[in-house]
Amino acid sequence: MSLSRKLSGIVAGIYLLIGFAAEGGEGAAKVVIGLLLPLACIWFSEAMGGYTGATFSAGITEPTPGVIVWFLGWVLLLLPVSMGLVSLL
Numbered sequence: 001m002s003l004s005r006k007l008s009g010i011v012a013g014i015y016l017l018i019g020f021a022a023e024g025g026e027g028a029a030k031v032v033i034g035l036l037l038p039l040a041c042i043w044f045s046e047a048m049g050g051y052t053g054a055t056f057s058a059g060i061t062e063p064t065p066g067v068i069v070w071f072l073g074w075v076l077l078l079l080p081v082s083m084g085l086v087s088l089l
Helices: 003-043 045-049 066-088
Strands: none
Touching: 003 045, 003 066, 045 066
């Protein structure tokens, strides 16, 4: 397992603990739903980047490099932390 997968799993676990502590099982379930896309982008970046085809509004005609999908997955995963830090300013 890569370092990126381990670190993202740790961050996701922390989010789950916070969600469970704040709202119980329902809060943890909401956190799990919110973690699906970022973790998929981090863990399976090559497969996610290789997707081409129809979407809701327009088609994806070119594959996206896996490193970009991986980076944006980390951006999504760390967005709550960065928003919290900005709110402290």
